[in-house]
Amino acid sequence: MPIWKWGFLLFVFVSVRCSVTLSVSDPISEQKLDQVSNLPGQNFNVDFAQYSGYVTVNEESGRALFYWLTEAVEDPASKPLVLWLNGGPGCSSIAYGMAEEVGPFHVNKDGKSVYLNPYSWNTVANLLFLDAPVGVGYSYSNTTSDIFTNGDKRTASDSLQFLLNWLERFPQFKGRDFYITGESYAGHYVPQLSQAIVRYNKENTESPINLKGYMVGNALTDDYSDHVGLFQFLWAAGIISDQTYKKSNELCDKESFIHPSRECDQITDIAYEEMGNIDPYSIFTPPCSANGVTKRLFKRKWHKVGHVGQTYDPCTEQHSTIYFNLPEVQNALHVFQSNNTTRRWATCSNAVNLHWKDSPISVLDVHQELISAGLRVWIFSGDTDAVIPVTSTRYSIDALKLPTVSAWRAWYDEGQVGGWTQGYEGLNFVTVRGAGHEVPLHRPKLALVLIKNFLAGTSMASFEQVIESKTSVSEQVSGF
Incomplete structure (x- = not known):
């Protein structure tokens, strides 16, 4: 069973036909409609403005496609403008x-309210969030x-x-400095969109997109490297048997993550049962x-946290599912609804994933092209x-x-090791200690340190x- 079956999707997005006509052509008026x-x-x-709504990409x-923009808190x-993309x-x-x-808003346990994320x-x-492609989240198409x-x-x-x-x-x-960020299958989306922009800008000298760089985390990058690294990690962590480790390397070394063979599927099943x-x-x-019973593996279990200082809550995806299906929330976010059809929002679309048409086995060539183009790549x-x-990432x-x-070294935040890093010609690699697949979820403060350094290029x-x-601060204090 491939990772996408036990990981990224259980909820089915139901596509509905809906259309809208925007008669206002003045940008300021359009922004006000989306506010x-x-x-x-x-x-x-x-203390910041926010906007959400739809942008038609094919008449x-x-x-x-549905977007949500939260402007910077200060000035x-x-x-810069930073786009965030999730995968699947x-x-x-x-x-x-x-x-x-x-994002600045996280959902409370009641599924009916939000709190402010200090990180x-x-x-x-x-910060700009985009639900892509159509069929994901609130994004839709009139052509089913x-x-x-x-x-x-x-x-x-x-x-x-x-x-x-x-x-x-x-x-x-x-013309604003623009960066693209994301995680997981956005390991494809982020460099591919960056490539599309770079090529568009070469043909259009007055392009409004001033792409400076991109950063992607726990990213699907190269199917061979990702498979080898996956089973090595499971074995080294003492999670799978020697036999399964050996067999997985034999059966999955040249397999696609999206469309693996039956044999690779089966050994992956065994690995996750172990x-x-x-x-x-x-x-x-x-x-x-x-209800006191732990969910079986292969069910989607994206973790979330409550207020800073609250007990860790691994079930809050359920809270978001409740919240973003509330009619009053959808009205506030300008989500188009049909009077004749009930439309349910889901965290992931099974329909989109199961019918995915093209997924290259590697995007290493895309990274090479963009590094050569001079983009900042983390x-x-x-x-x-x-x-x-x-x-997997290190092999890629x-x-x-x-x-x-x-050279490889530890990096620090407030005197504690935050992770490790190594610089390459055209690329910077950073690990975050104690973080899972969603780095900003488990280590929000360290993730904020990460984006600050990335944007500053330091x-x-x-x-x-x-x-x-510390010495500098001590000298300043003693000087008063």
Whole structure:
């Protein structure tokens, strides 16, 4: 059984036909129509503007992608624009990136209210979330067959068209420093969209998209490396048997993650049966339990946290599912609804995933092209993930055969090791200690440190820098 069956999808998105005509052509007026004044269950004020709605990417078929923009908390006009993408394929960036990782609003246990995330990435950037492709989250198409014909190529093409059209609605972001971030299957989306932008910009000298770089975490990158690293991680962690480890390397070394052979499927099944009832996305945190009974493996168990300081809650995906299906929430976010059809929001679309059309076995060639184009490229990895583990990422980076420019070392935050890092010619690699598949979920503060350094183009703090910083502060204090 491939990772996407036991990981990324259980909820089915039901496609409905719906259409809308926007008669207003003035960008400022269009922005006002998309402005979100207050969310249901938001019992606090915020100092930033936010907008959500749809951008049509194909008029003929009626494909429209849903977005949510939260401007930077302070001086948004001076801050870059950062796009966040979740993967799957078929999972919502609103469900994960916004509601439990890097967004300013996270959902409470009651499923009816939200709280403010103090480690939101909109403290350092204007943050844009996109549900792509159509059929994911709130995004839709008036042509039902579009839901069953998604793939990597059309996702990149539609996402590029989204950006071009969205910038017409938000012209204040034209030419602004722009970065793309994401995780998991966005290991395909992020570099592929970056490639599409770079190629578009070569042919259009007055392009409004000023792409500076991209960063992706626990990313599906190269099927061979990802398989080898996966089973090595499981074996080294003492999770699977010697026999299964040996057999998996024989049967899965040249297999696709999306469409594996029956033999690879079977040995992967065995590996995860041996793993037992733990969460493969974060092997040291508890899995979700319902009514006192732990859910079986291969069920989707994306973890979420409550308020900072609250007891860890691994079941809060259920809370988001309740919240984003509330009519008042959908109205506040300008979600188009049909009076004749009940439309259920889901964290991931089984229909999109099962009918995925094209998925290259590797995007290493895309990374090579973009490194040569001079983009800032960072790859990060939570080191407790058994889905696309740190070993897989290291094998993929090694396959790029890039010269090392800074040796492997620990990096620090507030005097504690935050992870490890190594610099390559054109690429920076960072691990985050104790983080699972969703790094900003389990280590939100360290993830904020990560995005700050990425946007600034500075290396993660070394022990010597920590000492120097403390010494400098001590000297300043003694000087008063």
